[in-house]
Amino acid sequence: MIEVKGIRKKFGDLEVLKGLDLTVNKGDVIAILGPSGSGKTTLLRCMNFLERADEGTMYFDSDVVDMHKADKKTIHNIRNKTAFVFQSFNLFTNKTALENVTIGLTVARKMDKHKAEEIGKKLLDKVGLSDKYNSYPSQLSGGQQQRVGIARALAADPEIIYFDEPTSALDPELIGEVLKVIKELADDGMTMLVVTHEMNFAKNVSNRVIFMEEGKIISSSGTKEFFEEQKNERVRNFIKNILKKGE
Amino acid sequence: MKILSLIADSFFKILIPGIKVTIPLTVISFSLAMVIGTITALVQFADIKYLKQLARFYIWVIRGTPLLIQLFVVFYGLPSIGVVMNPFPAAILVFSINEGAYSAETIRGALESVPKGQIEAGYCCGLNFLQIMWHIVLPQAFKVAFPSLANALIAMVKDTSLAANITVMEMFMVTQQIVARTYQALVLYLELAFIYLMFSTVLTKLQTYCEKKLSAKGAR
Numbered sequence: 001m002i003e004v005k006g007i008r009k010k011f012g013d014l015e016v017l018k019g020l021d022l023t024v025n026k027g028d029v030i031a032i033l034g035p036s037g038s039g040k041t042t043l044l045r046c047m048n049f050l051e052r053a054d055e056g057t058m059y060f061d062s063d064v065v066d067m068h069k070a071d072k073k074t075i076h077n078i079r080n081k082t083a084f085v086f087q088s089f090n091l092f093t094n095k096t097a098l099e100n101v102t103i104g105l106t107v108a109r110k111m112d113k114h115k116a117e118e119i120g121k122k123l124l125d126k127v128g129l130s131d132k133y134n135s136y137p138s139q140l141s142g143g144q145q146q147r148v149g150i151a152r153a154l155a156a157d158p159e160i161i162y163f164d165e166p167t168s169a170l171d172p173e174l175i176g177e178v179l180k181v182i183k184e185l186a187d188d189g190m191t192m193l194v195v196t197h198e199m200n201f202a203k204n205v206s207n208r209v210i211f212m213e214e215g216k217i218i219s220s221s222g223t224k225e226f227f228e229e230q231k232n233e234r235v236r237n238f239i240k241n242i243l244k245k246g247e
Numbered sequence: 248m249k250i251l252s253l254i255a256d257s258f259f260k261i262l263i264p265g266i267k268v269t270i271p272l273t274v275i276s277f278s279l280a281m282v283i284g285t286i287t288a289l290v291q292f293a294d295i296k297y298l299k300q301l302a303r304f305y306i307w308v309i310r311g312t313p314l315l316i317q318l319f320v321v322f323y324g325l326p327s328i329g330v331v332m333n334p335f336p337a338a339i340l341v342f343s344i345n346e347g348a349y350s351a352e353t354i355r356g357a358l359e360s361v362p363k364g365q366i367e368a369g370y371c372c373g374l375n376f377l378q379i380m381w382h383i384v385l386p387q388a389f390k391v392a393f394p395s396l397a398n399a400l401i402a403m404v405k406d407t408s409l410a411a412n413i414t415v416m417e418m419f420m421v422t423q424q425i426v427a428r429t430y431q432a433l434v435l436y437l438e439l440a441f442i443y444l445m446f447s448t449v450l451t452k453l454q455t456y457c458e459k460k461l462s463a464k465g466a467r
Contacts (some may be wrong), residue, residue: 090367
């Protein structure tokens, strides 16, 4: 469904992505693991053009896109088929939960307000926020805000959702409620690319795991194979250390 | 007794040009200033080539020169190159351009206070730049800028007295004329000051009320 080839990205002299390739098939839930500064977030941001890659080609459905030169219209078309969930939620603080979910429909897609609200309410119900339609983000907990963020991502009926460390800004006791929602999406067959530090989530929900280090993918395999038959010693150690910390 | 009847006689003579001239002058100039200030701030915020430099230049010149001299340049200076204006429109022109430069900086600061992540989220929701500005950034920035802008409005009410210098028949001008007839400078100028104080007090109350309303909605 989506394939990217040869993505490179530099910030000043620092090369953050060193020419990596990635293929995402429909229904894939891919966990992206790796130490801080390995380029996981940058990869995700480049794929949604929040960051402009220096080089790279994207094959999205039948489109071929030069990731460095893509024009506004091309980017807009790609964004219409994708959604993004941020580490820091980035909800619109002047809008209610429901308005956060519907604004993409009513403003960008000119959908009728009642129809959009119907969709928005359904999505907020899905993420367990039926009683929070009219709450402002400041009135919600971090976990609730992130669930609004997920409902907002779903509103545009995307082909793929990118999650950028969706639980890293949350208190430990709130992580579970967000992961549960993401797992439900996985069960529904949603295609997702999830940057995460939650080993158990990667183990239990994803069907493929990618390990990044210093701007490169150094290990990529099916989830079971990744955790149980990991050949790369560096990756094995990383997994061991993180799992130890979790205990 | 003579003083009291002087105050009573002159009160409406001063107040009426206040209502007929000072208030419209302030309201029109300030509204235009908001439009100029918002556009000037947006041009810089969006980092539009050339226009951004032009905006910086405009702000630099206007903030760096006295308001009174700007009034003189427009009203007494421009006729020598064939641009003749009536006092009232000339005053509106100068006040709005002057306040526009100051409020542009206030508004730019407020725009930058809105977290960048919300702009990115807006793009991810399929909105374009102007839609993000209109629905997300400007409403939040307005809340941040409001107290400073309200201050600027109150300052402008008082600054309109400078328009007397270019023969606008506003409150100060009218009071000067009464003083010239009666020689009661102290009483009349205190009376005028009191009327300005009344105007400012109403605006201050209004500001407090609006700030309460604003913070009630979507508090953060």
